[in-house]
Amino acid sequence: MEYKVLSNGIKMPMVGFGVFQVDDQKVCEQAVLDAIEVGYRSIDTAATYLNEEAYGKSTGQVMLRWLIQRDVIVIPKSVKKERMKQNIDVFDFELAAEDMEKIATMDTGKSTIHDPQDLETARWIGTFAVS
Numbered sequence: 001m002e003y004k005v006l007s008n009g010i011k012m013p014m015v016g017f018g019v020f021q022v023d024d025q026k027v028c029e030q031a032v033l034d035a036i037e038v039g040y041r042s043i044d045t046a047a048t049y050l051n052e053e054a055y056g057k058s059t060g061q062v063m064l065r066w067l068i069q070r071d072v073i074v075i076p077k078s079v080k081k082e083r084m085k086q087n088i089d090v091f092d093f094e095l096a097a098e099d100m101e102k103i104a105t106m107d108t109g110k111s112t113i114h115d116p117q118d119l120e121t122a123r124w125i126g127t128f129a130v131s
């Protein structure tokens with residue numbers, strides 16, 4: 001491994017291991033163990049990756065819980081039975097106020113499918129009106 005010496009004197013490996021988007025808690029834990037075993041010594045983590053073990057729940061469960069705690073009714077779709085089970089298993093934990101706020105900062109305020117505020121989109125949706 002080669003290293004870079006940072007301005008504070010810390011020797012940082014030129015290659016680290018990233019865990020962003022490794023949503024499943026168990027997969028994430030095993031991936032980090034495997035990474036250490038094969039020689040990685042720098043593991044990039046962040047609370048905003050939502051895969052830290054604070055609640056012992058998956059990212060999907062944390063996101064659903066965030067909505068439910070804001071009084072939003074949810075209708076998650078999944079064709080996988082394991083995820084269906086996960087998505088309904090969200091009533092035995094509570095997100096702390098500071099985590100609620102952190103997650104809120106990730107909201108871009110925009111739909112990933114279509115923007116109902118957009119005139120063309122509104123017209124297009126109107127074409128599906130049932131007579």
Ligand SMILES: NC(=O)c1ccc[n+]([C@@H]2O[C@H](COP(=O)([O-])OP(=O)(O)OC[C@H]3O[C@@H](n4cnc5c(N)ncnc54)[C@H](OP(=O)(O)O)[C@@H]3O)[C@@H](O)[C@H]2O)c1
Pocket residue numbers: 023058059060061075076077078079080083084086087
């Ligand atoms: N009335 C309306 O205007 C309207 C508009 C949009 C949506 N909807 C309804 O809302 C439902 C949900 O739609 P949405 O767009 O909000 O989709 P969503 O439920 O947010 O996301 C569905 C996607 O997330 C995955 N997923 C589900 N549970 C997961 C988990 N625990 N971990 C990781 N990934 C997970 C699913 O993949 P897998 O299937 O592979 O698990 C699927 O690809 C729709 O099916 C529909 O019934 C209604």
